[in-house]
Amino acid sequence: MSKQKKEKKLKIAMLGHKRVPSREGGIEVVVEELATRMVRMGHQVTCYNRRGHHVSGKDFDTKNEKYYKGIRLKRVFTVEKRGLAAMSSSFFAAIRVAFGRYDVVHFHAEGPCAMIWLPKLLGKRCIATIHGLDHQRAKWGKFAQWYILLGEKMAVKYADEIIVLSKGVQNYFKNTYGRETRFIPNGVNRPEIREAELVTEKFGLTKDSYILFLGRLVPEKGIRYLIEAFKNVKTNKKLVIAGGSSDTDSFTKELKNLAKGDDRIIFTGFVQGQILGELYSNAYMYTLPSDLEGMPLSLLEAMSYGNCCLVSDIPECTEVVEDKALIFKKSDVAGLKEKLQEACDHPEKVMELKKQAADFICEKYNWDDVVEETMKLYRRK
Numbered sequence: 001m002s003k004q005k006k007e008k009k010l011k012i013a014m015l016g017h018k019r020v021p022s023r024e025g026g027i028e029v030v031v032e033e034l035a036t037r038m039v040r041m042g043h044q045v046t047c048y049n050r051r052g053h054h055v056s057g058k059d060f061d062t063k064n065e066k067y068y069k070g071i072r073l074k075r076v077f078t079v080e081k082r083g084l085a086a087m088s089s090s091f092f093a094a095i096r097v098a099f100g101r102y103d104v105v106h107f108h109a110e111g112p113c114a115m116i117w118l119p120k121l122l123g124k125r126c127i128a129t130i131h132g133l134d135h136q137r138a139k140w141g142k143f144a145q146w147y148i149l150l151g152e153k154m155a156v157k158y159a160d161e162i163i164v165l166s167k168g169v170q171n172y173f174k175n176t177y178g179r180e181t182r183f184i185p186n187g188v189n190r191p192e193i194r195e196a197e198l199v200t201e202k203f204g205l206t207k208d209s210y211i212l213f214l215g216r217l218v219p220e221k222g223i224r225y226l227i228e229a230f231k232n233v234k235t236n237k238k239l240v241i242a243g244g245s246s247d248t249d250s251f252t253k254e255l256k257n258l259a260k261g262d263d264r265i266i267f268t269g270f271v272q273g274q275i276l277g278e279l280y281s282n283a284y285m286y287t288l289p290s291d292l293e294g295m296p297l298s299l300l301e302a303m304s305y306g307n308c309c310l311v312s313d314i315p316e317c318t319e320v321v322e323d324k325a326l327i328f329k330k331s332d333v334a335g336l337k338e339k340l341q342e343a344c345d346h347p348e349k350v351m352e353l354k355k356q357a358a359d360f361i362c363e364k365y366n367w368d369d370v371v372e373e374t375m376k377l378y379r380r381k
Helices: 003-005 024-042 085-098 111-115 117-121 142-158 167-177 196-202 223-230 248-260 273-282 295-303 315-319 333-345 345-362 369-379
Strands: 011-015 045-051 071-076 104-108 126-130 160-165 208-216 238-242 265-267 287-290 308-314 327-330
Touching: 011 024, 011 085, 024 045, 024 071, 024 104, 024 223, 024 295, 024 369, 045 085, 071 085, 085 111, 085 117, 104 111, 111 117, 111 142, 117 142, 126 142, 126 369, 142 167, 160 369, 167 315, 167 333, 196 265, 196 273, 208 223, 208 273, 223 238, 223 248, 223 333, 238 273, 248 265, 273 308, 287 295, 295 308, 295 315, 295 345, 308 315, 308 333, 315 327, 327 333, 333 345
Parallel strands: 011 045, 011 104, 045 071, 104 126, 126 160, 208 238, 208 287, 238 265, 287 308, 308 327
Antiparallel strands: none
16 A cells, blocks of 8 residues: 555646746756656646747747647746746746645746745645755846745745755755755756757858857856957857847847957857757867856756866856866956867867766766656655
């Protein structure tokens, strides 16, 4: 009997992401990876999607389906204004899950956790994944920061379990609130390596002819430093900045102004599908110069394609790469320039790191392990 009870299939709700399927940010990728695997295990998973357009523009909108790979999709009322979309959609999603028939409600990100008390009050088991300390991010105004911090405090008070993606955030919760959390980092899939076809056609890029940054164009990713540093690097290689703006275009415009006069710098805009795979597959090197990260999925992906990576020395990056990447001091333009120049001048060093990257990262971060650990928390009494 106890075995049967233990193996009961669960009804799970997920909220806090923008929408599934989508690559608008790391959270969306995580929710999809978890949900699709849980569905394959026989659980019923419902994802509460925001209404409204893709953050990079309506050209990237997907069809409003009711199901995706066995995941039930429900759309929730959303106020389509910067700063209010996340808040309003997670507010209404939390009300719907609180009164829905679910065994487990899984909140993703700090802001949405402001409403975690409601499903908890109505007897649901509530799990919160903290994808990063969002109130520290440069793009939010005073009210949004206050609301996100409220979400953090609500998670501390009401969540049955809190999942964190890095040791730094785990220490933060212990030191700030005395709250124990579970460290379950993200996973990565071993991808199919693609020849350069579309990227050659669209941007004139060939194998090993460019250094790649891929991510949302937001201040805390350190792209400003990257452009400033690269402009002083003596190389024929290009710098490809791939990704769409998040919430506002003003930062993207600022970056394009900064890059003016250096025709080696290419902005591709938001990328997905084949182009994304080709960019990762053919880069000479991948760089993530962030000041702030949760658990950088793009870094895991870049390494899974066998890339040599150059990252800032924040713990969220160094914990991932260990000694299998190049590291510079965060926010240090001169240090970044030096490492970029060194990498361009010494291809043998770059090739050595490329050789080790994929096996190292795919063994260290495995989605099936992530799901197994997460399911244990769902069932723990």
